Amino acid sequence: MTGPLVLGIESSCDETGVGIVRGHELLANEVASSVELHARFGGVVPEIASRAHLEAMLPTLERACAEADVDLTEIDAVAVTAGPGLMGALVVGVAAAKALAYALGKPLYGVNHLAGHVAVDLLEHGPLPTPSVALLVSGGHTSLLLVDDIAGNASRKEGGRGIVELGATIDDAAGEAYDKVARLLGLPYPGGPVIDRAATGDPRAIAFPRGLTSARDLERHRFDFSFSGLKTAVARWVETRERDGLDVPLADVAASFQEAVCDVLSAKALDACAATDARDLLIGGGVAANGRLRALLAERAAEAGVALRTPRPGLCTDNGAMIAVLGTEVILAGGRPSGPELGADSSLPV
Numbered sequence: 001m002t003g004p005l006v007l008g009i010e011s012s013c014d015e016t017g018v019g020i021v022r023g024h025e026l027l028a029n030e031v032a033s034s035v036e037l038h039a040r041f042g043g044v045v046p047e048i049a050s051r052a053h054l055e056a057m058l059p060t061l062e063r064a065c066a067e068a069d070v071d072l073t074e075i076d077a078v079a080v081t082a083g084p085g086l087m088g089a090l091v092v093g094v095a096a097a098k099a100l101a102y103a104l105g106k107p108l109y110g111v112n113h114l115a116g117h118v119a120v121d122l123l124e125h126g127p128l129p130t131p132s133v134a135l136l137v138s139g140g141h142t143s144l145l146l147v148d149d150i151a152g153n154a155s156r157k158e159g160g161r162g163i164v165e166l167g168a169t170i171d172d173a174a175g176e177a178y179d180k181v182a183r184l185l186g187l188p189y190p191g192g193p194v195i196d197r198a199a200t201g202d203p204r205a206i207a208f209p210r211g212l213t214s215a216r217d218l219e220r221h222r223f224d225f226s227f228s229g230l231k232t233a234v235a236r237w238v239e240t241r242e243r244d245g246l247d248v249p250l251a252d253v254a255a256s257f258q259e260a261v262c263d264v265l266s267a268k269a270l271d272a273c274a275a276t277d278a279r280d281l282l283i284g285g286g287v288a289a290n291g292r293l294r295a296l297l298a299e300r301a302a303e304a305g306v307a308l309r310t311p312r313p314g315l316c317t318d319n320g321a322m323i324a325v326l327g328t329e330v331i332l333a334g335g336r337p338s339g340p341e342l343g344a345d346s347s348l349p350v
């Protein structure tokens with residue numbers, strides 16, 4: 001596919017990403033992560049993330065141009081994450097994108113980070129049948145989206161549903177729950193991959209709670225999630241074992257915790273497909289790399305006759321290519337460029 005040559009900039013959390021795409025063809029996707037700088041604090045420190053973006057932005061941009069073998073002057077448009085995310089982090093990307101678009105005399109498109117996680121799938125699997133359901137699971141967000149038109153919201157097309165949020169976490173994000181539980185088990189940050197590897201025990205060893213799945217909760221929160229009760233349940237269980245002088249069977253605790261998270265995520269995602277007649281389910285965000293989540297979703301999607309679209313892990317986590325391809329969709333849909341007054345919005349709705 002041909003199309004405009006679009007450069008995308010992402011800086012909403014702890015990854016500085018610059019991606020370059022032409023249509024649905026991925027030409028470059030460079031990411032500089034500051035995750036190691038946050039490790040000793042057990043979570044992302046906004047001030048440190050902002051400073052790291054400032055230092056990494058131009059080198060990452062240069063690497064992306066080299067990887068794609070394009071000169072900046074060839075770029076047709078610049079897309080950037082305008083939100084949601086950490087304010088100080090977003091501002092660095094928006095300022096860089098504005099400067100670049102201004103210097104090159106090219107249009108600038110401020111786009112939504114969550115919609116970017118959906119759009120990135122186009123690079124891997126081509127056009128997305130609609131309606132589709134997207135499950136976004138990362139350290140900062142956990143939501144179920146109904147996707148009718150990827151560019152719909154940004155291009156403000158009349159009559160289109162665009163992307164609608166069916167539900168979201170009412171407290172911790174799924175990745176945040178992994179990170180917090182890892183911390184209380186004495187495991188390093190980020191906890192998701194560590195717990196994923198440690199979860200070699202019996203997933204039924206401990207019956208941890210499944211948030212917002214009781215009949216009463218489902219009435220009001222059918223597509224919402226809650227993980228803070230689960231985190232507390234793990235903490236209580238560990239405390240009780242230690243108080244009683246018993247050892248903590250890490251492999252069983254990790255497997256049982258992981259099962260509780262993945263059971264709820266996959267059950268609600270497939271329920272959303274059933275409720276909306278969506279035949280395709282796509283997943284994105286760092287937690288989408290989780291082995292158990294992928295296996296459970298594959299099993300349940302096959303049973304329900306739903307096609308599962310899983311981008312490769314490097315495209316699931318925050319990156320610039322997802323912003324570039326979303327910008328491309330907005331351009332192809334005839335969306336208007338953002339003006340020079342484009343700002344960042346830390347709680348930008350999808």
Ligand code: KG4
Pocket residue numbers: 013137138139140141174175176178179190191192193196285286287288289290291316317318
């Ligand atoms: O999308 P991402 O890279 O950054 C944002 O939060 O936006 O996601 C990072 C999150 C972290 O909470 C990390 O612990 C989690 O994704 N994560 C995982 C796995 N790999 C990363 N969680 C569970 N299993 C994994 N394999």
Ligand code: ZN
Pocket residue numbers: 113117138285317318
């Ligand atoms: Zn993200």
